[in-house]
Amino acid sequence: MKVWVLAGITVGALVPGTAPAWAEAAQIEVSPEAVAPGQSITLTTACEGDARQVEFTSDVFPGTASAELVNTFGTVPVVVAPGTPPGVYAVRAECVGGTSTETALGKVTVIRGALTPTPSGAPQTGGGGAPESAQPARAMAAGLLLGLAGAALALARRAARRGR
Structure with a gap:
């Protein structure tokens, strides 16, 4: 952080009128x-x-x-x-x-409301760690599809170059 403060003070010294603002940037x-x-x-x-x-x-x-x-x-x-x-x-x-x-x-x-649920009563059992949402699975599937599409495009371009 000291490097950034020193860099800010240096820039402030080079640009007239900005040194006080940088010097007070704690x-x-x-x-x-x-x-x-x-x-x-x-x-x-x-x-x-x-x-x-x-x-x-x-x-x-x-x-x-x-x-x-x-x-x-x-x-x-x-x-x-x-x-x-x-x-x-x-x-x-x-x-x-x-x-x-x-x-x-x-x-x-x-923010509005608690960041994490506040536990009340005894711990709930069951569920076995199943995901609470399908969002991670969807994101992984979308990433896999994008990766496959990129690989297919690369193979198609390679085949087109060899076919010339």
């Missing part, structure tokens, strides 16, 4: 990037200055989430507020506790 790692309301995400970023902690803010969780810096990195889990409408939301981080004024930006995508 990123927040959001994991996972897509969640349903009520689920947890982990926010991570780095502060290069003399800050002692990082504070994260966003419209997807209430208040401010703070993390102490360990080797310049701050990580904190937060829960996306229940009832948050689907959409893409900005996450902002600010390095605090020193003279550093660094900020970082990231984004989280809130």
Whole structure:
């Protein structure tokens, strides 16, 4: 990532007026990037200055989430507020506790409903691992047909060249 940041700063220095935008392009790692309301995400970023902690803010969780810096990195889990409408939301981080004024930006995508079914009760038995959908079989069949069509075309072209 440092290579990309250095490349961005170099390009910014060559193109007048773009250096400040590239210099402030610190990123927040959001994991996972897509969640349903009520689920947890982990926010991570780095502060290069003399800050002692990082504070994260966003419209997807209430208040401010703070993390102490360990080797310049701050990580904190937060829960996306229940009832948050689907959409893409900005996450902002600010390095605090020193003279550093660094900020970082990231984004989280809130989706409708849970990503995976939430188990309830005893595990269901049976089924023996049968596929839940015919989509993988259809995709494999389509790929096989395309491969066969390509092989047939190659053989036809080869035969046409030899027949000249």
